[in-house]
Amino acid sequence: MQKIYVQDLNKYLGKEISFSGFIDSIRDKKWVMFVILKDSTGKVQMTIEKSEEKNQELLEIMNQLTVDSTIKVEGTLLANEAVKLGQMEIIPQKIEVTSKAEPLPFDYNNLEGVNIDTRLDYRWLDLRNEKNRFVRQIESTLVMGMREFLYEQDFTEIHTPKLLGTASESGSEVFEVKYFDRFAYLAQSPQFYKQMAMAAGLSKIFEVAPAFRAENSNTNRHATEFTSFDIEFSYIDSYEDVMELEENLLIAGLTKVKEKYGEKIKEIFGKEVVIPTKPFPRIKLEDLYKELHERYEYQIPTEDIGDLNAEAEKLTSKFAMEKYGHEFIFITGFAATKRAFYHMRDENGELQGYDLIWRGMEITTGAQREHRYEEIVKNANEKGLKEDVKFYLEFFKYGCPPHGGFAIGIDRLTMLLLNLSGIKETQFLFRGPNRLNP
Numbered sequence: 001m002q003k004i005y006v007q008d009l010n011k012y013l014g015k016e017i018s019f020s021g022f023i024d025s026i027r028d029k030k031w032v033m034f035v036i037l038k039d040s041t042g043k044v045q046m047t048i049e050k051s052e053e054k055n056q057e058l059l060e061i062m063n064q065l066t067v068d069s070t071i072k073v074e075g076t077l078l079a080n081e082a083v084k085l086g087q088m089e090i091i092p093q094k095i096e097v098t099s100k101a102e103p104l105p106f107d108y109n110n111l112e113g114v115n116i117d118t119r120l121d122y123r124w125l126d127l128r129n130e131k132n133r134f135v136r137q138i139e140s141t142l143v144m145g146m147r148e149f150l151y152e153q154d155f156t157e158i159h160t161p162k163l164l165g166t167a168s169e170s171g172s173e174v175f176e177v178k179y180f181d182r183f184a185y186l187a188q189s190p191q192f193y194k195q196m197a198m199a200a201g202l203s204k205i206f207e208v209a210p211a212f213r214a215e216n217s218n219t220n221r222h223a224t225e226f227t228s229f230d231i232e233f234s235y236i237d238s239y240e241d242v243m244e245l246e247e248n249l250l251i252a253g254l255t256k257v258k259e260k261y262g263e264k265i266k267e268i269f270g271k272e273v274v275i276p277t278k279p280f281p282r283i284k285l286e287d288l289y290k291e292l293h294e295r296y297e298y299q300i301p302t303e304d305i306g307d308l309n310a311e312a313e314k315l316t317s318k319f320a321m322e323k324y325g326h327e328f329i330f331i332t333g334f335a336a337t338k339r340a341f342y343h344m345r346d347e348n349g350e351l352q353g354y355d356l357i358w359r360g361m362e363i364t365t366g367a368q369r370e371h372r373y374e375e376i377v378k379n380a381n382e383k384g385l386k387e388d389v390k391f392y393l394e395f396f397k398y399g400c401p402p403h404g405g406f407a408i409g410i411d412r413l414t415m416l417l418l419n420l421s422g423i424k425e426t427q428f429l430f431r432g433p434n435r436l437n438p
Contacts, residue, residue: 006042009088012077019044019090020072020098022128023065033062036085037073040133045083046073046090061095068101068128116424123429123438131268136428138261139414143208145256146229146249155204155233160193162186162210166388173214175224186212189407192392194232195342195369199400204233208410216433219310220422221361221412225431229413232369232405239344239352239368242404243330246356246366247278250328257417269418274327280356281324284333288312291319306335314360331355341379341389343367344404356406359416366406373397 004012004019024036024043035046048055048062065071075092083089105122106114108129119126127133147157163184167174175186189211197205211228231249236242257265258273265273283291285306292298292315300312308316308331320329332354336345344352344367353367370376373396380386380393415426424430429438 006039006044006086008041009044009077009086013079013088015077016075017077017090018072018074019077021070023067023069023071023101025067026062026065033059035062037071037090043085044088044090045085046075046092047083048092055092058092058095061097064100065097066101066103068104070098070101072096072098117435120424120430120435121438127428132425134261134264134268135414135418135420135426138257138265138418139410139426141257141260142253142414142417143229143410145253147206147208148256149249149252150204150206150231153204155206155231156202158193158197158202158205158207159209160187160190160207162212166391175212175214188213189228190230191340191342191407192389192395194230194405195371195392195400195403196395198232198234198369198371198403199395199398203235203401206231211407218433220424221310221415223411223423223427223431224433226412226423226427227410228407229410230405230407232403234401234403236368236402236404239332239354239366239404242366242368242406243280243282243354243356244278246364246406246408247276247280247328251275251278254417265418271417271419273417276326276328280328280330281320281326282330282332282354285331286333288316288319288331291323292316295319295322307338308355308357308362310361313357313362316357317360320357327358329357331357339365339367341383341385342369342376344370344375345379352404358413359419361412361416363413363416364406364408366404368402368404371396371400371402373400 004017019037021037021039024038027034031050033048033050036043037046048058050059073090073092074094075090077088077090079087080089081087104125106118108125111119111129163179164187165184167185174188176183177186190207190209194205207230209228210225212225214224215222233245254273254275258275262273265271289300292312296315298312298315316329316331320326334351334353336349336351339351339353346352353365355362356364370379376396377386377393380389411423411426415423420426
């Protein structure tokens, strides 16, 4: 029999059904036992009348069970306006115990005071919390909205390898793994293979997949493994085309979330899902420095000149709201020394790329890529990477169209959307320098 979920129960009123779920609570009254059952979509009441002889066996079963045990119930679903929970109840005829729960290490319905690491040790219980489970549904809808937009634009979804024969991109901050009689490396991103797709003539591609960064960083925004939403497309005229696509992509994703969950997000997280208007404001890094200094007396540290740091990103969002009334802002004009060698530079050596800041944090580094063989070889040589990226440079020997792209960290995007305290709260299972389990 097909599983019936709580959200679909109203289709079965007056009918005999089979329902499976967790026991959320048991209220054992003098004349009746009320059992609240739940699944991933909601809760429903099961009512057992004690005065009926046929229910004695059912009561004996329930008296042996604990909250969070799972059962399968066969019975009749009746409408009952007196029942606050959906104005319906299940009258059981048969109860099958599918699992019995031991006492819980903490109350997942009240996480106040529960250490985040304890919660992560028992993440499968932590996710039984309705709010935490809702994060997963929101993130899924966000990704779905962006995916649908790209499919409508005739993008092709690809799946690139995560085991590489050479260290990717910079040659540092990668995980080395034993691979039979040699070593392999976990991919920092699908960047090289996205560009290979451009050289192959695929024109418009995207991928949603894990990425790995061997950074011993313990901030609220970093993880050693995260989900990256990567896009690359050909025949662009400039990185402005890349920025415009990202604007449309984010608007599509956020619109999908707002339509489905906007009111519930406001109720549970106290955060409005804001659909940004186009175009997002743009500012050159040099001009941004001046604005931050004049408005907030902030001076970029010497070691960060040509780039942004976490403090500057927070102030940039404040500036964007004050000057443009916009939550998003593109920053251009970064120093080539602060960016990857495959970012294109113009005839004056200016980098043809950008960062996108949202709610005080960078969510994207995007760019027009260098597609000309001689230029990209020269850039790789400048970074001392020619041998490390030899296989990648081959992609550009036999013709490659102008192209560009970007990547968005889905976990960080969801964290900012819901104003969560950190990436540990956002990821399904967090991976950091000190966590590899569960």
